[in-house]
Amino acid sequence: MPRRSLLRGMAAGAGAVALPSLLAACGDGPGDGVTLGSNASDAVPKRAYADAFAAYEKKSKKPVKVNTVNHENFQENINRYLQGTPDDVFTWFAGYRMQYFARKGLLADISDLWRKFDGFSDAVRKQSTGEDGKQYFVPYYYYPWAVFHRKSVFRTRGYEIPENFDQYRALARQMQKDGLTPFAFGDKEGWPAMGTFDYLDMRANGYDFHIALMRGEKSWTSPQVRQVFDLWRSLLPYHQKGANGRTWQEAAQSLQGKKAGMAVLGLQHPGQQFTAQNRADLDLFPFPEIDPAFGKAAVEAPMDGFLMAKKARHREAARDLLSFLATPQAELAYLKRDPNNVAANGGAGTQSYDALQKKAVRLMAGARQISQFMDRDTRPDFASTVLIQALQQFIGDPDDIDGLVNSIERQKKQIFAAD
Incomplete structure (x- = not known):
């Protein structure tokens, strides 16, 4: 990939x-x-x-x-x-x-x-x-992209599938208390984190807003986008540390090895890291609801x-x-x-x-x-020269959301004005 x-x-x-x-x-x-x-x-x-x-x-x-x-x-x-x-x-x-x-x-x-x-x-x-x-x-x-997990881990620990974002964070906290890394996470290649952003945006702001944002029609400095990064920041303490130096394969392997409880990935990715013998233990659930107005109606599914x-x-x-x-x-x-x-x-x-x-x-x-997927729903030059670096910057320093969104918006205007 x-x-x-x-x-x-x-x-x-x-x-x-x-x-x-x-x-x-x-x-x-x-x-x-x-x-x-x-x-x-x-x-x-x-x-x-x-x-x-x-x-x-x-x-x-x-x-x-x-x-x-x-x-x-x-x-x-x-x-x-x-x-x-x-x-x-x-x-x-x-x-x-x-x-x-x-x-x-x-x-x-x-x-x-x-x-x-x-x-x-x-x-x-x-x-x-x-x-x-x-x-x-x-x-x-x-x-399709979803939240992947191992059935046996959920069964042994008594974990319930979360329906909404509050339950999702509560599950992550419980996994952390149980000695698991809640979210397997690797973004060395620059694209895996895009899936998490996409789902947070579609669940919080709806599909139409997300696509308009990708097409350059909405501002990255808007309250809606700031909310997405705020929600993501609240999840980052439950992600594997050092994600910018870890490949997606390594992240998926930690899910396979029962060191991590969940992973937001596409069907192809964990599927390639699980053997035929333990693939039957791999399961998925939809990314949880954030705003009931949008529910879980949108699915990320590169075609x-x-x-x-x-x-x-x-x-x-x-x-x-x-x-x-x-x-x-x-x-x-x-x-x-x-x-x-x-x-x-x-x-x-x-x-x-x-x-x-x-x-x-x-x-x-x-x-x-x-x-x-983000790099398929927006201009390739915007994805490659701005968004990859911006998301990696956020993962490394999630506290400067103002500086981040201002930088993205400034570069977006330059790139989309080039047409």
Whole structure:
């Protein structure tokens, strides 16, 4: 998950400098088949995608020529790639990350395909829609963020799942008295803390305010944002110390080792640190309610999927592949190999899911809004050059909230005025 480099590359891409593509597209492609640019260079997702594409080839009798590029390099060069000679279809992200390239005119409108899609919720459709109201994105899987814990620890200690923020803090205090670190926490990479901020903001101020804040439409010096940092400051004494020097893997391992009681992470993260034997002991609950007016309606669930390049050379073949990738059959072919995600299509069912995936599905079933994570819901240059450093600064010195929010707001105005 090299998000810092990902964001740095996206920030550079925001300058729209048309340098030669560093991603080697696949030429004219094989006959009536389709070329696909993939960032799934890690072994598990690479094999999982191969299974899905093989299922399509078997069904359609049309070949898919996959151009897999190192995950980090793909992200760093995506802007140049799309302005050069891109593949017909490529892997990418929902929400603002998709909308950014749609606004630049680099994506193909697939609204007519969406009219035939079935099984996607209104919240998923919204994350697949550009600012112009057209659909560009085929959602494939998501991994919700929640509060993870071990069932056996809660059962042995008699802990109850907290429903609201006061109960959440009370549980943290009790864990601390019991000799546990309440919250496993590592922010060395700069992005893990973003999930905690997002949930605090959405629970205290609502989804609409949070998204407006990410889009530069609300002030970071507002009372609402100050409240978010005040709430977070009240939780920090229960977090692992030295978080800015700890990786997310190390934090998740402390949860796995029963040294910490809880961790705010995405489904993929603790799932990768638990073995098949003890994964059954891993559980989650939604981030607790802060303001009853907003409840727990918003869920943080980054969503990955596919886009069609505006410059696609095999348009009909690309559209045919996208139509297949929107089906439960295609998503289940992937998840059979990679169980640390959940199908975006509700028609995929849960028969093949383990208990944790089923819990994630139930979490999403109650969602009225879906956020995509801070570094996906705002400008990449703002996330990489301001927010990463600001949150790490807060973790290191949580007492200067005034100085922090004033600094963020000043830099935000400069960056968003650059458009």
